[in-house]
Amino acid sequence: MSHPPREISSDLESGRQSEVTRRVISVEAWTTIRYLHAQGLSQRAIAKELGVSRNTVARALASEAPPKYVRRRQPVSPNLAPFEQQVREMFFDKKFRGSRILRELRKLGFQGSKSALYRYLQKLRGERAARASMRFETAPGEQAQFDWSPYTVPLGTALCRVVVFSLTLCYSRRKYLTASLDETQASVFEALEDGLWFFGGSPKVLVVDNDRTMVDSCKPDDFRWNRLFLELCGHYRIQPVACAPGNARAKGKVENPFRHLEDHLIKGGRWDSFEHFLGELHRFAREELDLAVHGTTQRRPIDLFAEEQPFLIPLPAGRFVSTREQLRKVSWDCLISFGGNRYSVPHAYAGKSVWVRVSRGKYLLALDMHGQVVATHELCRDKGRTVLNKEHYEGLKRAAPRTRALLEKAFLDRFPDQAEFLEKLYAQQKLNPAYHLRGILELASLYSREALLEAFSLCLHYNTFSVGFVRGVLEQHLPAQPNPEPGVRTLHGLPSVKVSRSLSVYQRLLEGGGRR
Numbered sequence: 001m002s003h004p005p006r007e008i009s010s011d012l013e014s015g016r017q018s019e020v021t022r023r024v025i026s027v028e029a030w031t032t033i034r035y036l037h038a039q040g041l042s043q044r045a046i047a048k049e050l051g052v053s054r055n056t057v058a059r060a061l062a063s064e065a066p067p068k069y070v071r072r073r074q075p076v077s078p079n080l081a082p083f084e085q086q087v088r089e090m091f092f093d094k095k096f097r098g099s100r101i102l103r104e105l106r107k108l109g110f111q112g113s114k115s116a117l118y119r120y121l122q123k124l125r126g127e128r129a130a131r132a133s134m135r136f137e138t139a140p141g142e143q144a145q146f147d148w149s150p151y152t153v154p155l156g157t158a159l160c161r162v163v164v165f166s167l168t169l170c171y172s173r174r175k176y177l178t179a180s181l182d183e184t185q186a187s188v189f190e191a192l193e194d195g196l197w198f199f200g201g202s203p204k205v206l207v208v209d210n211d212r213t214m215v216d217s218c219k220p221d222d223f224r225w226n227r228l229f230l231e232l233c234g235h236y237r238i239q240p241v242a243c244a245p246g247n248a249r250a251k252g253k254v255e256n257p258f259r260h261l262e263d264h265l266i267k268g269g270r271w272d273s274f275e276h277f278l279g280e281l282h283r284f285a286r287e288e289l290d291l292a293v294h295g296t297t298q299r300r301p302i303d304l305f306a307e308e309q310p311f312l313i314p315l316p317a318g319r320f321v322s323t324r325e326q327l328r329k330v331s332w333d334c335l336i337s338f339g340g341n342r343y344s345v346p347h348a349y350a351g352k353s354v355w356v357r358v359s360r361g362k363y364l365l366a367l368d369m370h371g372q373v374v375a376t377h378e379l380c381r382d383k384g385r386t387v388l389n390k391e392h393y394e395g396l397k398r399a400a401p402r403t404r405a406l407l408e409k410a411f412l413d414r415f416p417d418q419a420e421f422l423e424k425l426y427a428q429q430k431l432n433p434a435y436h437l438r439g440i441l442e443l444a445s446l447y448s449r450e451a452l453l454e455a456f457s458l459c460l461h462y463n464t465f466s467v468g469f470v471r472g473v474l475e476q477h478l479p480a481q482p483n484p485e486p487g488v489r490t491l492h493g494l495p496s497v498k499v500s501r502s503l504s505v506y507q508r509l510l511e512g513g514g515r516r
Contacts, residue, residue, distance in 0.1 A: 031234030033060040079112030080120055087117070091124050138170040141311025144203040145170060146192055148183060149258045154270045155277060162277065163187070166258065167195030169203065172304035173294045177261070177285040179278050181361030185213040189232055190359060193319055199305075201312025202236040210242050218242065235320040237313050264288070274362060318371050328356050328366075332446060332471055334392055338364055340383035344392040345375040350446040407437045414444060421456045425465040439467030447474050 029050060036046045043057045050057075076084055083105055090096040090104060098121050102114060110117075148165040155162075163183045167176045176195035180187040188211075196202050210218035217224040225240065233240050265284050271277040290302040297304060328336040330349045335342040338356055345354060345366050354374065355367040366375040377387050411422060422437075429436050444452055455473040459465050 029056075030060050030063075031230050031239075032237055033057055034231070034234055037061055076120060077112055077116040079110065080116055083108060083110055084120075087120065088124065091121065139311070140171045140308040141169075141201070141203055141313070143170040143205040143207060144168060145207045146195070147209060147258075148188070148191070150183070151262075151266055153266065153277065155274055156272055160274070162274070164258070164261065164281065165191035165195075166261075167192060167199075169199065169305065169308055172301050172308040173297060174199070174301040174305040174308075175285055175289055177281050177289075179274075179281055179360070181274065183213070184358075184361070185226075185228065186358060187361055188213045189229075189320070192232070196236060197315065197319070199312060200309060201315060202238050203312060204239060205241055206233065206238045207241050207243060214240070215242055232320050235316060260289075278360075326356050327353055329353050332443065332475060335386065336366060339379070341380045342386045343375070343377045343380075344386075344388045346392045347446065349374060404434045404437070407434055407441065410441055411437060414441075414449075415452070415456070418453075418456055421459060421465065424460070424463075428465045436465070436467040440470055443467070443471060443474060 029052065032050065033046055033052075033056075036049065037043070037057075041049070043054050043061070046057045047054045080087070086108065087101060087105070090101045096104070098118055101121070102110075102117055105117065145168045146166070148163050150161060150163050152159050152161050154160075160181070163180050165178050165180070165188070168174070176198045178191050178194055180191060208214050212226075214226050214229040215224070216226050223242070225242075229240070261284070265280065269277075269280075271280060291300055293300055326338075328338065330336055330345055330352055332350055334344050334347045334350045336345060336354060336356060343364055343366070349366075349368070353369070355369075355371075357365055357367070358379065359365050359376075362379060364377045364379050365373050368374050375389065375392065377389070380387055408422065412419065415421075425436060426433050440452075451474055452470075455470045458473050459469060462469075
């Protein structure tokens, strides 16, 4: 049996201050209110957008715990109350009919009416139906179920643990399947989001297990959702509902497909790589599950999905971006550090900041300030390695000529007033001036003209002319990160502080030989 939606109440004026009506709002409204407030909307604007009172908005913002609704239990007849446990035992365990239960109760001294007993038995029949199965039919776009299952499968020459995720739309029975090498919260959220974007919309209700990535406490008297999971649900305007512990039947629409997946794909399967397994998983969902006539609906999921898709909640402008993602500054040579290794990003991001996160437990993604992926690498399991994508440097190679004459022309075209710098560079770097000049031109494609001119001035001050010294100066004066476009949801790091450095900083560069 699923937990009832956690709900909160707000006070609504009804004409007299002494009369207060409690209006119940859903978890969906609670998470949406908090999300909109995090985006900078005022309480008045949120109330107008959602059609609730400002008191409701204020209560939702003041409540750190998820809204909780306690279902009131209907009282049992006073004459029947002393025999309630015996009635439940005879009904559920012994399977007695109503007339037999009444006869047994009379033997025990029950003096109540027959109708009181039968009213109570009617309630128990509803409870038994819920116990027998939670596989109820839902309206289009009303509900989806999300779950995952680990498997050990042969990938190449080794046995590897993979986690298969399933997102099922309950009306059409259409499924999105994907996989990861782990089941961290980041991987769980990524799989769920991938499914929502694959379907092109969100259901109103999402049924999930009481996993620690989504639920902090599943105790009946102290149920608490994970805060980050609620933020994710608020982003997509989904109301989460958790299954009661141990009640796997409540998600039968999900768990049956896992058995089908095991029988028709996992068992006896062998794949060359994780990518091969992932591709076969997607193929299995699209070519077999989508096109097979479902035993309950007697229709193909792909056909029912055409009816269900218009009822899904429209997706937000962008994906959910967690504050747990890490901000990295890109070095002058287009590298970011992560997990003891360095990974390249396109040269256009040198000197800027990018967000990094792990995908599917296998890949490292670099995202710009708008959440767009700009680089993808397979995670390196060793330490101290540099992982490069040559395409990230193609623009730089074309930017710097190869011959000394062309290098000199390119330099003077860009810095016509720096002939003295060029002359002294030639005098000091007689063995290979082209190397230093080419490196300086590559730096000029990454940094502003003003930063380069400041570096040249310091070179003249210290009478040191090398690409290493220029690079060291520039790394102390990285260009400011441009502000994002208005209206675009971004993540921001801590504000930078401008520090005026003394010339002793550059003296240390000289003492280090001018190279990094």
